[in-house]
Amino acid sequence: MSDARITFDTSESGAWGTSESTPMANMTENLNLQRALLRYMSHSPTVRLLDRVKVVSIDREDKEGGLGWPLVHLSNGTTLRTRLLVGADGFNSPVRSYAGISSYGWAYDTQAIVATLNHPERSQFELPNNTAYQRFLPTGPIAFLPLSPTTSSLVWSTKPRLASTLTKADPAVLASMINAAFRLPEVSVRYLHESILDAHDADKPLSHSQIMEEIAWRERSHDISRHSAYNSTSSVVSERGVPPDDSGSLPPLVTSIQPSTIASFPLRYNHTDSYIGEGAGSRTVLIGDAAHTVHPLAGQGLNLGLADVEALARCISSTVMQGGDIGSYTALLPYARERYFENHKVMSAVDKLHKLYSSTAEPVVWARSVGVEVLNELDSVKAALMMNAGAYGRKRNLGSGWDVIASGFSLATGVVNATKIIGGGMTGLLGVGLQSLSKTLNQTNSK
Structure with missing residues (x-):
């Protein structure tokens, strides 16, 4: 604004x-991370990978004189008895439920739209596609994250009703709305959002040509030059020619969206009261989204999870070297002390940022x-x-x-x-x- x-x-x-x-930072598609991890594990004789199975239930073995170890029952009939059960199973964590660890938080009145975007390669007169862009709108931030010379990733946080309408619309309409969201003044972006919602409620969704016509009229009313990078409908600048002076201020124009990449999910803030299970939930520890979820506007969700993994691995390694019990509360305590406040600090800053820009x-x-x-x-x-x-x-x-x-x-x-x-x-x-x-x-x- x-x-x-x-x-x-x-x-x-x-x-x-x-x-x-x-x-x-480095951006990469999730498929690349998964492929690399699977390849690494295939060459590690100490790792046993079980796939095509589901966790049916988790309970505790009966042990006379004390608490037994966690038992994980799988859909193929196998039962795993574990000295330490690590919950890396996402926001709706069965491990967290088994351990009886409570959490606090709230749902944001926003929904995230994600997609993989296609766009022209930057010209020889411009910097390569290695810049991430983010614009803060009252409905939520929209982020453009580079993946390759001709593809980028979208993370757009907006109101649930608008997110639902845009994800169901013609992908060409969504592509045009992404370009407009980075370029038009906020008052016109808000008008476009209202127009799309009204048309959807009337069961007469706007076509791509109608959206482009409306955006072009808005650009003329705001006196946006045809020679400016802020023009997304009638620019006279050649894709391979000399770019306008303000080209570096904006992401490339989206030309299309890769099929089957559009998705949407709700956003929330959530932090567990503890990362370590006690009593009947002992010998459990939480990492990643099972322990904390944060608004994606700063792109720190995965980074926080990876930092959890690194800290927990160090904690377990140190305990093994000292001949200790890796599932004991005292052995896991250094991990919780290292990560809880660090995660809370980032989560609080991101939450305040979201509220401030709303x-x-x-x-x-x-x-x-x-x-x-x-x-x-x-x-x-x-x-x-x-x-x-x-x-x-x-x-x-x-x-x-x-x-x-x-x-x-x-x-x-x-x-x-x-x-x-x-x-x-x-x-x-x-x-x-x-x-x-x-x-x-x-x-x-x-x-």
Whole structure:
């Protein structure tokens, strides 16, 4: 709802002594990860892979004088008796239910749309397709994530009714709406959303030509030049010619969507009270989505899960080397101590970010816009965030990035809440907030 923008460039990571060629992150399709893991396990004699079976139930063996080990009953009639049961089984985790571990959280009023997008290759006058783009709309953020020179991944968080309508529409309509969502002013994006919903409710869905005609009219009304990258319907710029000056500010134009890649799922915040089972649920431990789920706007869900796996593997290895019991509570405690607060810190920052950008109140829009513009000038802080958001930062133990952003969003949320009560005292509150945030940043830079 404003022109505020923040850019993360890997060349700025030099503030942390890294090479300019070090990427902030790597994008790959899930199929590649699965294939690599299966190939690795096929060459590991210590790993036994059971597939084409389901977990029917989990219970505990009867053992006189104490609690027995967990028993996992499979659909092929096999029963696994395990010293340690690891729950890596997603949000609706049967392992978590068996262990009796409670959780807290809430459902967001948003639904995620995901798809794989096709687009032209960048011209020789442009940078390669290695930049991720994200725009924050009041209905939720839309993200464009590069996969290859001609394909990218979409993660669009929006209202459930709109998500349902768009996923059922002609894929060409969805492709045009994606282009418009990154380019048109928010007022026109909102009008397009309302038009699609009204047409769907009347059982007269808009065709691709109708959507394109409406987008073209909107571009003319906003005086968007045919020579601008913000024009998605009547651009006179050749795909292989000299690009407009603002081409780097936007993702490539989506031309089509790969078949069978459009999907949608609800979003929620959820965190378990513990990662380790006790009592009747002992000898269990949770990792990944079984322990925590977070809004995808920062792309940290998988990263948090992988960090869980790494920490748990170290914990188990250390226990084995010392001759301990890997299923005991004391052996698993270091894992929980290492990961619980780190995960909670990232999850809280992302949740605050989502709530902050969901507001359309003018004082809030102004405050967050100023905050984004100020943060965009703080290269060392942006470097800390880049290093911590990707895998490289964990190798170097750069953990201050999320501390800073969590602190900043706590202050911003306080400003938001205060404006609801005071209204006119915005400037003074923001001044205090920025002073406090500046103090936090200075303390972080001095560490």
